Amino acid sequence: MSNTNDKVFIILSQVATYGKPVSVKRLSKDLNMPLSSLYRYITLLKDWLLLEENLSTREIYIGSMSLTLASNHERAKLENSEYQKALERLSNVTGETCMFMVPAGYHALCTLCRESSEALRCSFEVGQTQPLIKGASSKVLLANLPKERQKKVAKYYGLNFHDLQWQQSLSKTRRDGFSISTSDYYAGVVGVSVPIIRKKHLCGAITIMAPSERAKKGFERVIQDLMNEASILCGSR
Structure with missing residues (x-):
């Protein structure tokens, strides 16, 4: 795993590759990252709405701020x-x-x-x-x-x-x-x-x-x- 500054972005990009909600355990396994560390970064990403969590299944998925950024990218792309x-x-x-x-x-x-x-x-x-x-x-x-x-x-x-x-x-x-x-x-x-x-x-x-x-x-x-x-x-x- 890369340095601390990279880890937040690695987690975010990995969640984006699934295309659907994913369990933290699955993410931990795929990234070879301890659950304790992973939860800390996920909390930060959730605070910025880059990731969100299904309270019933506890799975995480791309958040509304990520979708806003994607929408802005689409508009810029059209221009x-x-x-x-x-x-x-x-x-x-x-x-x-x-x-x-x-x-x-x-x-x-x-x-x-x-x-x-x-x-x-x-x-x-x-x-x-x-x-x-x-x-x-x-x-x-x-x-x-x-x-x-x-x-x-x-x-x-x-x-x-x-x-x-x-x-x-x-x-x-x-x-x-x-x-x-x-x-x-x-x-x-x-x-x-x-x-x-x-x-x-x-x-x-x-x-x-x-x-x-x-x-x-x-x-x-x-x-x-x-x-x-x-x-x-x-x-x-």
Whole structure:
């Protein structure tokens, strides 16, 4: 577990990943955190209405203040729709599911998604997360985060930050400017992701997901379409 300053946010992000009320015991097990410590942080989050509790079941869930923040984010997103338009263009051209992912704590978080119209498609939802070490989106985000942030992620997932193979993988992803994964997080799914960097700041990553069978046919063109769109976004003001 990370330092004290991180723990409140780790708890909040973990509760958000469940998508439904959860018992404190389950949360304690998943985070490997003692119940006594966990209750102390939960109390703080409840005071700020970031978490709330069902008095009958004693389960906790995302609170009204968190929902207010999410609502404000949705309004801001509508005002700045360039990413949404980019995903629409990509989905129309490639026919595949496209997402915009951002690093959130120790996870990659989907903030925008445009699903494929194909009968056989890869599904992803706004608000869905995945570990910041698995999948094309996560790897391309992690590779472009500051070293100190990478160290925290490595420690959180029990990885050796100084492992030569791991460091070489991060360096290669940065040099390539994209990441490809096959069945890395979801079986039978190919993902390609490109970082969006403006003024040396990592804004997020745009990602295309496709069933591996369909990805075998002409996916090089899909990669080029993704790179072109990313280039436009990176140059946006």
